[in-house]
Amino acid sequence: xxxxxxxxxxxxxxxxxxEVQQLAExxxxxxxxSFDVIDSAFLELAEPSIPDGIRKCVDAGATEVIVLPYxxxxxxxxxxxxxxxxxxxxxxxxxxxxxxxxxxxxxxALADLMLQEAGA
Amino acid sequence: xxxxxxxxxxxxxxxxxxEVQQLAExxxxxxxxSFDVIDSAFLELAEPSIPDGIRKCVDAGATEVIVLPYxxxxxxxxxxxxxxxxxxxxxxxxxxxxxxxxxxxxxxALADLMLQEAGA
Numbered sequence: 629x630x631x632x633x634x635x636x637x638x639x640x641x642x643x644x645x646x647e648v649q650q651l652a653e654x655x656x657x658x659x660x661x662s663f664d665v666i667d668s669a670f671l672e673l674a675e676p677s678i679p680d681g682i683r684k685c686v687d688a689g690a691t692e693v694i695v696l697p698y699x700x701x702x703x704x705x706x707x708x709x710x711x712x713x714x715x716x717x718x719x720x721x722x723x724x725x726x727x728x729x730x731x732x733x734x735x736x737a738l739a740d741l742m743l744q745e746a747g748a
Numbered sequence: 749x750x751x752x753x754x755x756x757x758x759x760x761x762x763x764x765x766x767e768v769q770q771l772a773e774x775x776x777x778x779x780x781x782s783f784d785v786i787d788s789a790f791l792e793l794a795e796p797s798i799p800d801g802i803r804k805c806v807d808a809g810a811t812e813v814i815v816l817p818y819x820x821x822x823x824x825x826x827x828x829x830x831x832x833x834x835x836x837x838x839x840x841x842x843x844x845x846x847x848x849x850x851x852x853x854x855x856x857a858l859a860d861l862m863l864q865e866a867g868a
């Protein structure tokens with residue numbers, strides 16, 4: 629079983645965190661069945677943490693967890709903090725295949741999407 | 749003449765701000781000619797500011813400026829700070845048609861892009 633975990637920064641504003649969880653739910657609805665579980669987790673300021681989010685996926689039956697950092701810029705959070713927490717989860721759950729993807733902002737397709745948004 | 753201004757939060761980390769400017773340059777390269785100018789500006793911590801970025805577009809000949817907030821979540825920055833600065837620019841440049849788009853995170857196509865990134 630395969631899970632997708634969307635990892636966002638986390639906000640003091642509950643509505644922002646709920647927005648991320650709603651996005652995970654939306655992905656679960658529109659996906660074509662590649663993932664058995666799609667959930668969200670937060671780097672800081674909100675729950676669940678990244679290791680807890682990965683564990684939730686595993687508790688739901690996942691043997692493979694794909695982690696997608698929902699960040700636009702490759703700052704310290706993307707370069708250091710998220711990988712450290714993913715490594716921590718890997719150490720805690722050595723039997724689970726955990727893959728950290730590049731952050732969303734690194735996607736080449738984002739530029740096309742932006743032009744589309746701008747009506748170009 | 750029409751300009752697209754990508755507005756990001758801005759970072760203390762110069763590389764993050766340069767990444768945004770490089771994205772603006774990439775958009776300029778791949779677009780099909782809808783915009784005569786594509787540039788970037790920052791809410792805080794980096795230059796140019798939003799009003800200065802709009803003015804740069806106008807100085808380059810733009811009579812219409814489309815502002816795209818490069819933000820994933822609709823927090824206070826998106827809901828209040830960016831609109832206030834855009835309004836300030838509108839008051840300073842009443843002859844320029846300035847349009848503030850919704851933030852990037854509001855795009856429905858982003859969900860598809862995320863699934864694509866996740867290999868779904």
